[in-house]
Amino acid sequence: MLAVSSATTLHLAVLTGAYMLAAGLGGFAKPKLWLDMLENFRANPGLTYLAGVVTFVIGAVMTVLHHHWSDPVAFLVSLFGFAALVEGMIALAFPQFLLRIAEGMLQFVRPFAIATMAVGAFLLIAGLAGTAPPVSPEGL
16 A cells, blocks of 8 residues: 555545546547647636636636645655646736747647556555554644
């Protein structure tokens, strides 16, 4: 079993892993859908802004709740939160720049989707099968 530094790491690994696995499966099964979504963002600046707000909030919450870099699972969970925070900020401040980056990545939809599924599966399994030290009453 994989030991991690906190129960929060396990919970966030399950949620992050499930998200990444679902997103990767979607990108692998229907790559054109991701390209269509990019066009929707390009055509609807309000949608891009709203997605930036949501992404920023998710990243901010994850960064505040989980700022641990002590083990591989904690590192990936913290990295995901920090990446979401930065992506949300870029979407709000420089949406066209973010869309250009996404367009470049979408030239490789299936390999990107496979990598996303692999990391997602690792996080999901680690979160479900991992162990964390018990929370002491002083830590509550």
